[in-house]
Amino acid sequence: xxxxxxxxxxxxxxxxxxxxxxxxxxxxxxxxxxxxxxxxxxxxxxxxxxxxxxxxxxxxxxxxxxxxxxxxxxxxxxxxxxxxxxxxxxxxxxxxxxxxxxxxxxxxxxxxxxxxxxxxxxxxxxxxxxxxxxxxxxxxxxxxxxxxxxxxxxxxxxxxxxxxxxxxxxxxxxxxxxxxxxxxxxxxxxxxxxxxxxxxxxxxxxxxxxxxxxxxxxxxxxxxxxxxxxxxxxxxxxxxxxxxxxxxxxxxxxxxxxxxxxxxxxxxxxxxxxxxxxxxxxxxxxxxxxxxxxxxxxxxxxxxxxxxxxxxxxxxxxxxxxxxxxxxxxxxxxx
Amino acid sequence: xxxxxxxxxxxxxxxxxxxxxxxxxxxxxxxxxxxxxxxxxxxxxxxxxxxxxxxxxxxxxxxxxxxxxxxxxxxxxxxxxxxxxxxxxxxxxxxxxxxxxxxxxxxxxxxxxxxxxxxxxxxxxxxxxxxxxxxxxxxxxxxxxxxxxxxxxxxxxxxxxxxxxxxxxxxxxxxxxxxxxxxxxxxxxxxxxxxxxxxxxxxxxxxxxxxxxxxxxxxxxxxxxxxxxxxxxxxxxxxxxxxxxxxxxxxxxxxxxxxxxxxxxxxxxxxxxxxxxxxxxxxxxxxxxxxxxxxxxxxxxxxxxxxxxxxxxxxxxxxxxxxxxxxxxxxxxxxxxxxxxxxxxxxxxxxxxxxxxxxxxxxxxxxxxxxxxxxxxxxxxxxxxxxxxxxxxxxxxxxxxxxxxxxxxxxxxxxxxxxxxxxxxxxxxxxxxxxxxxxxxxxxxxxxxxxxxxxxxxxxxxxxxxxxxxxxxxxxxxxxxxxxxxxxxxxxxxxxxxxxxxxxxxxxxxxxxxxxxxxxxxxxxxxxxxxxxxxxxxxxxxxxxxxxxxxxxxxxxxxxxxxxx
Numbered sequence: 018x019x020x021x022x023x024x025x026x027x028x029x030x031x032x033x034x035x036x037x038x039x040x041x042x043x044x045x046x047x048x049x050x051x052x053x054x055x056x057x058x059x060x061x062x063x064x065x066x067x068x069x070x071x072x073x074x075x076x077x078x079x080x081x082x083x084x085x086x087x088x089x090x091x092x093x094x095x096x097x098x099x100x101x102x103x104x105x106x107x108x109x110x111x112x113x114x115x116x117x118x119x120x121x122x123x124x125x126x127x128x129x130x131x132x133x134x135x136x137x138x139x140x141x142x143x144x145x146x147x148x149x150x151x152x153x154x155x156x157x158x159x160x161x162x163x164x165x166x167x168x169x170x171x172x173x174x175x176x177x178x179x180x181x182x183x184x185x186x187x188x189x190x191x192x193x194x195x196x197x198x199x200x201x202x203x204x205x206x207x208x209x210x211x212x213x214x215x216x217x218x219x220x221x222x223x224x225x226x227x228x229x230x231x232x233x234x235x236x237x238x239x240x241x242x243x244x245x246x247x248x249x250x251x252x253x254x255x256x257x258x259x260x261x262x263x264x265x266x267x268x269x270x271x272x273x274x275x276x277x278x279x280x281x282x283x284x285x286x287x288x289x290x291x292x293x294x295x296x297x298x299x300x301x302x303x304x305x306x307x308x309x310x311x312x313x314x315x316x317x318x319x320x321x322x323x324x325x326x327x328x329x330x331x332x333x334x335x336x337x338x339x340x341x342x343x344x345x346x347x348x349x350x351x352x
Numbered sequence: 353x354x355x356x357x358x359x360x361x362x363x364x365x366x367x368x369x370x371x372x373x374x375x376x377x378x379x380x381x382x383x384x385x386x387x388x389x390x391x392x393x394x395x396x397x398x399x400x401x402x403x404x405x406x407x408x409x410x411x412x413x414x415x416x417x418x419x420x421x422x423x424x425x426x427x428x429x430x431x432x433x434x435x436x437x438x439x440x441x442x443x444x445x446x447x448x449x450x451x452x453x454x455x456x457x458x459x460x461x462x463x464x465x466x467x468x469x470x471x472x473x474x475x476x477x478x479x480x481x482x483x484x485x486x487x488x489x490x491x492x493x494x495x496x497x498x499x500x501x502x503x504x505x506x507x508x509x510x511x512x513x514x515x516x517x518x519x520x521x522x523x524x525x526x527x528x529x530x531x532x533x534x535x536x537x538x539x540x541x542x543x544x545x546x547x548x549x550x551x552x553x554x555x556x557x558x559x560x561x562x563x564x565x566x567x568x569x570x571x572x573x574x575x576x577x578x579x580x581x582x583x584x585x586x587x588x589x590x591x592x593x594x595x596x597x598x599x600x601x602x603x604x605x606x607x608x609x610x611x612x613x614x615x616x617x618x619x620x621x622x623x624x625x626x627x628x629x630x631x632x633x634x635x636x637x638x639x640x641x642x643x644x645x646x647x648x649x650x651x652x653x654x655x656x657x658x659x660x661x662x663x664x665x666x667x668x669x670x671x672x673x674x675x676x677x678x679x680x681x682x683x684x685x686x687x688x689x690x691x692x693x694x695x696x697x698x699x700x701x702x703x704x705x706x707x708x709x710x711x712x713x714x715x716x717x718x719x720x721x722x723x724x725x726x727x728x729x730x731x732x733x734x735x736x737x738x739x740x741x742x743x744x745x746x747x748x749x750x751x752x753x754x755x756x757x758x759x760x761x762x763x764x765x766x767x768x769x770x771x772x773x774x775x776x777x778x779x780x781x782x783x784x785x786x787x788x789x790x791x792x793x794x795x796x797x798x799x800x801x802x803x804x805x806x807x808x809x810x811x812x813x814x815x816x817x818x819x820x821x822x823x824x825x826x827x828x829x830x831x832x833x834x835x836x837x838x839x840x841x842x843x844x845x846x847x848x849x850x851x852x853x854x855x856x857x858x859x860x861x862x863x864x865x866x867x868x869x870x871x872x873x874x875x876x877x878x879x880x881x882x883x884x885x886x887x888x889x890x891x892x893x894x895x896x897x898x899x900x901x902x903x904x905x906x907x908x909x910x911x912x913x914x915x916x917x
Contacts, residue, residue, distance in 0.1 A: 040863060046874035047866070048688070066863035069874065073599040074859045077749060078779075081756040085763055085776045087863070101602070172586050174596045210505040210586035211475070214879040218481035222489075223496040234879065242683050243882050249481055343600035347413040352588055 038064045039283045042079060044072035044093035045270060053299055057290050063283060072098040072176075079107050079275060089278040090287060094270040095176045097183065099131040100336020108273045109281075115289045123329060124269055124309050133269030134291045135300050136307035138327065139181050140265060141256040142228040142235060144220050153256045156185065156266070159227070160200030168201070169216040169225035172209040173346035177231060181266050182346060183338035184330050188263055191341060198349035209352045214238055214246075221249035228253075231268075236305030236318050257325035264326040268335070270306070378729070381720045384713065385732040391750025391791050392738050395615065398608030406597065406606035414588060418610075421507060422576065422589045422617070428511035429518065429575045430568060436515065436668075437522025438564060440661040442552055445530040448646045449654035455661045457903040462668030463520040464895030466852040468580030469872065469888045471513045472881050473672040475584070476679075478504040505585040513585075514575050516668035521574075522567035524841070525803070528906050529563035530556060532807070548647055562806075566799050572621065573741035573795075576614055579855065580873075590614045591743045611746050618741040622734070673892065679885035687886050691866065696890060699851055699867045702782070706789040707847040713790070714797035714842060718805050719827050722813075733798065740795040744788075744855030751788045751860065755779045780862050788856040793849045797842040804838025805831065837905050844902040848895045868894070 043050055047069050058065045068075070072093040079086055079102070091102060102108055108130040116125065116132050124133035141153055159168060171178065185194045206225035216228035217235055238250035257265040272288045274281060290296055297308040301316045308315060410418075443449070444456040462470075478484050478501075485501055488494065503509065533556060541551045557564070579591045590610060598607030649657055721729055739747065759776045766774045778784055808831060816826035832839065854869045861870075868887045875884035 046878060047871075048874065049878070068861060068863050068865075069870075070858045071745075073595075074745060074748070074855075078752060078859060081749075081752045082776060082779055083756065083760055085756075085760055087776065087780060174583075174592065174600060179600060207503070208506075208586060211479075211584070212879045215475075215479065215481075218479070222480045222485070224480045237878075237880070241882075242686065245481070245483070245486070340600070340602050343596070344409055344413075347409065352586060 037062055037283060038066070038280050039089050039287050040066045040087045040280070041068070041090045041092060042075040042088045042275075043067060043069045043091075044075055044098070045069065049304055050092065052303070053291070053296055054287075056299075057287060057296075061286075063287070065287075073101075076102050076105070076107065080105055082277075084277045086275060086277045087279075088275050089280045089284040091273045091275055092270070093273075094268075095180055095335075096131075096133075096269055096271065096332040097176050097180050097336050097339045099126070099269075099271050099273060100333060100339070102273060103130045104336070107276055109276045109278065111274050111285055111288075113285055113289060116285075116292065119292050120309055121311070123331065126333070127331075131271045131273040132288055132292070133271045133309050133332075134288070135270045135297075135304075136267055136309055136327075137231045137233055137270075138257065138265045138267050138307070138325065139177055139229060139231055141258055142217050142220055142230050142253050143256055144223070144226045145252055145254050147223070147226045150254070150256055153227075153258065155259045155262060156181070157197055158258075159204065160197045162200070162204070164204040164227065166204065166206050167226040168204045168229075169206050169219045169227070170209055170229040171212055171216060173343070173351040177213075177268065178229070178346070178351075179339055179342045180268055180335045181229070182342040183335045184266050184328060186338040186341055186345070187330055187334040191345060195345050195349060198345055198351060202349050202351050217253060218246075218249050221252045232307070232319065232322075233305040236316070239318060240305075255322045257323075259328070260326050263330070264328040267307075267327040269309070269332065378720055378724055381717055382729055382732065385717060385729065385736055388739070388787075388791055388794060389732055389735045390754050391747050391788075392615070392735050392742065394750045394753055395608050395611045395742065395746065398605055399612050401605045406601055406603045407609070409601075410593075410597065410606070410610075414593065417588050418590050418593045421587055422614075424507060425511055425514070425582070425587070425589055426572050426575055426617075428508075429515045430572055432511065432515035433519040433522045433568065433571045434564070436519035436664045437567065438526050438557070438560075440664065441523045441527035442530055442556060443657050443661055445527055446548065446552070446556075446646060447649050447657065449649040449657040451658055451662070455658075455665065456907065457900055458665045458669070459523055459661065460520050460899050460903045461665060461896060462517045463524075463848055464892050464899050465517050465669060465672060466580075466854075466869070466888075466891060467514055467517050467578055468584065468854070468876070469676075469891070470517055470668070470672050471510075471581045471584050472876055472884070472888075473675045474509070474513060475504055476881050477671075477675055478502075507585075507587050510582050510585045510587050513581050514578060516664065518571040518574055519664055519668070521570045522564060524902070524906065525563040525567035525800075526560050528837070528841070529560035531906065533559055563803060566803055569621065570740070570796060570799060573618060573738075576617065576741045577743045577792075579743050579745065594743065594746065608746075611742060615738050615741060618738055622737075673889075676885045676889045676892070679882040680889050683883045684886060686883055691871075692887075692890075695866045695868050695871055695887070696894070698865060699869065699891070700894060702785065702789070702857075702867065703847045703850040706786050706793065706850045707843040709786065710790060710794050710797040710846045711839060711843040714794060714801045715827070715832075715839070718798060718801040719823075719831070721802075722805055723823060736791075737795040737798065739791040740793065742792070744792060744853060745859065747788050747791050748856040748859040751784055751791065751856070752779060755784050755787075780860070782862060782865075784860045785857060788860055789846075789850050789853065792853070792856065793846045796845050796849060800838050800842040800845065801835075804835035804842075808834055837908070840905045841902060844898045844905075847898050851891060851895050 047067065051067065054065050054067065057063065072095070075091070076098065079088055079091065091108070093099060103126065110129040112129055120132055124136065125131065141159070143150070143153060173179065182194060182198065185197065207219070213230040213234040214237070216225070217230055217238060219225050220228045232255070235250055235253070235255060238246050241247050241250070259265055272291060274284045278284055292309060294310070294313055297310050297313040300306055301308050301313065305316050305319055307319065314320065440455070440459055444452050444459065476482055480496060488499060488501070489496070492499070537555060537559065538551055541555045546554065576590065579595070582589050583592050590613070594607045594610045597610055598604050717733060721733060742750070755778045756776070759779050762777065763774045766772045812830055813826055816830045821829065852869060854873050857867055858870055858873070868891045872884045872887040872891065
């Protein structure tokens with residue numbers, strides 16, 4: 018055991034600068050990213066080293082390790098986190114023709130410090146029997162007293178909710194959003210608890226009529242190994258809000274080259290691979306996320322929900338208003 | 353109570369103190385303790401820094417909830433673990449009833465069940481969409497809202513989950529105490545006309561008090577440090593507040609200050625216990641031990657005892673275990689079998705390595721403190737002991753800060769002086785991981801070892817000394833053989849704790865290094881509970897074996913009972 022310890026010590030010492038190596042800190046869980054990385058490694062002979070973990074914790078580790086960090090690439094979900102990493106000065110600007118041409122400008126950082134590689138929308142899930150789609154319209158409408166006791170949503174500690182509220186602050190300002198949050202909280206059918214799938218289950222059994230969820234959670238439930246979960250998911254439907262206004266809230270999972278990257282070029286090549294048609298199609302199928310490229314279709318399941326108008330907000334805005342959003346939700350009593 | 357304890361003869365060890373290979377040894381231990389206290393001290397040092405009005409915001413909005421919920425959680429868990437721990441411990445030690453032999457070890461099993469896993473499992477079973485409520489709805493043709501069912505994801509649910517997996521600490525430690533109680537004391541109480549119940553209440557419990565308190569304090573510290581369960585249930589307590597403040601409000605200072613408040617809770621508890629005990633010591637006054645005859649329970653009493661002792665095993669182990677097993681058979685085909693063995697080996701390796709280091713370190717610290725009970729060492733050990741109450745993530749960051757500082761400073765110096773880049777030497781290696789484990793779990797080992805060493809009468813040291821043994825020889829040849837039970841208990845408790853540990857491993861681990869707990873968490877985090885069950889089951893199974901050994905050790909730990917046979 019001690020041999021192994023000293024071995025790993027030695028390994029950590031050797032700052033190797035070989036071009037065919039990429040070290041990744043990933044907030045995407047291993048089973049959602051490793052298969053595609055393995056494919057890339059096999060095809061190009063690149064050695065890929067992976068640590069997964071919470072986005073905030075990995076960012077903290079990156080920051081503390083400073084210029085000596087072994088990490089070349091940071092993979093994470095939610096632009097709020099990418100923004101924080103950028104603000105902390107942990108990322109570097111990348112000017113890649115491939116990335117700039119393939120990824121729409123609104124899904125990458127204007128200074129090239131991070132790139133969206135897949136998309137998800139935060140939507141309203143409704144009970145097919147109790148609610149008709151014509152009753153639904155906007156996020157703002159969810160604060161209307163007609164929904165009193167009918168809405169299920171997870172805790173405001175979750176970044177997806179924080180980013181949603183941050184987008185509303187960006188569109189409408191703090192005061193309007195706070196008034197909305199108060200009305201929204203008053204409509205809760207139960208104290209916030211569990212994850213997005215739990216909100217969908219609660220709608221399926223009738224504890225609530227509406228839930229807020231990311232799209233891939235419902236897709237995951239529809240394809241679950243558990244028959245009960247499939248049945249629950251089948252009893253609800255998706256509604257994309259704000260289709261006549263700003264559009265439905267969209268967020269990214271993204272990749273960024275670290276400031277201290279020792280294998281910069283290899284890291285950029287890997288990002289380019291992640292937005293290749295092949296990798297995008299794999300992503301779409303495996304986790305039911307929307308591809309970031311317009312020329313790769315989403316999974317059949319997602320296509321069956323129809324296309325929708327996405328909010329065009331500059332994603333930076335979600336990061337800028339994050340702390341405001343948390344304070345606002347604290348004040349509104351959103352646990 | 354005072355009649356059953358005697359005051360330690362002060363200065364009994366003074367003749368020995370001259371003999372410790374003093375300065376080097378004591379200083380080394382003191383230095384090690386200080387090093388391990390760095391993460392705790394990092395948290396405390398934040399108190400002096402201003403946090404830009406974040407506190408005013410917290411005070412206006414959520415702080416009241418944090419305090420109220422954390423206190424309720426501690427109170428609730430504390431009360432339940434006492435009921436589930438002490439009673440069964442006494443019943444299986446002192447009485448005979450149907451199943452008592454099996455329950456004796458089965459009562460320890462929930463220790464192998466990580467709190468976040470039992471929380472996932474019960475949520476799957478009891479939540480609105482789960483099988484139990486679905487069955488109620490179908491059988492009685494009800495809609496949701498037409499019947500009452502306790503919400504599992506609530507403060508009450510969190511209290512129940514934590515109590516169900518933490519009571520074994522109280523059970524283990526109080527059972528050890530009951531087993532080791534001198535027969536004479538109990539026989540005297542019987543000749544004075546005490547019924548078994550009276551003997552339990554008036555003699556056994558007061559005598560077992562240090563052990564019960566030790567178990568309870570472990571439980572309360574673990575409760576305060578828990579993040580997985582409360583976060584999953586959406587209960588806002590101090591730990592969830594720490595993360596929200598840290599990442600959501602972007603104030604690491606205010607987050608560290610919240611952690612410091614958390615530690616103050618614990619410090620107050622420890623001090624309160626210390627004062628209430630005052631100077632009473634709990635050495636055994638007689639060394640006459642024989643196997644205690646167990647009282648056979650009759651009639652309704654034996655069935656009541658069975659139900660009482662079966663309840664914690666049923667809810668803390670059997671039900672969640674069977675649920676995991678059922679999910680696991682559904683999703684077994686999805687399991688990545690190649691990675692699986694590696695993760696299993698990694699988990700065991702880390703647990704074994706940490707247990708061994710914690711044992712040696714704990715033993716030397718404990719023994720040094722016995723020989724040289726100086727203020728400095730006592731103080732440092734007390735600070736060190738708080739590590740168990742700090743959430744794993746906070747410990748991990750507390751480890752990263754000094755480690756990366758050391759690495760980067762050394763690297764800069766080496767570059768400047770010799771033109772050599774050393775890079776990160778310690779950060780991102782297993783050294784950092786094991787160090788974090790020690791910060792969190794050494795207190796567990798120390799608690800157990802202190803209790804074991806404390807029971808050895810100081811006259812034993814004097815006897816060894818009179819035979820010309822040096823302190824380290826006394827430790828090896830006198831103390832270690834006598835306290836073999838405590839040694840094994842300490843290392844196994846650490847082993848099981850490491851097996852279950854998640855947050856520190858997740859943040860500090862090197863590249864491409866996975867454990868069972870990490871894989872379980874990653875799947876559960878994607879809300880794929882059924883798929884997470886296979887690795888969860890492996891954690892539990894890997895934990896059962898040491899837990900059963902632990903139990904055997906304690907059963908045989910009655911002094912005078914030859915443990916080699």
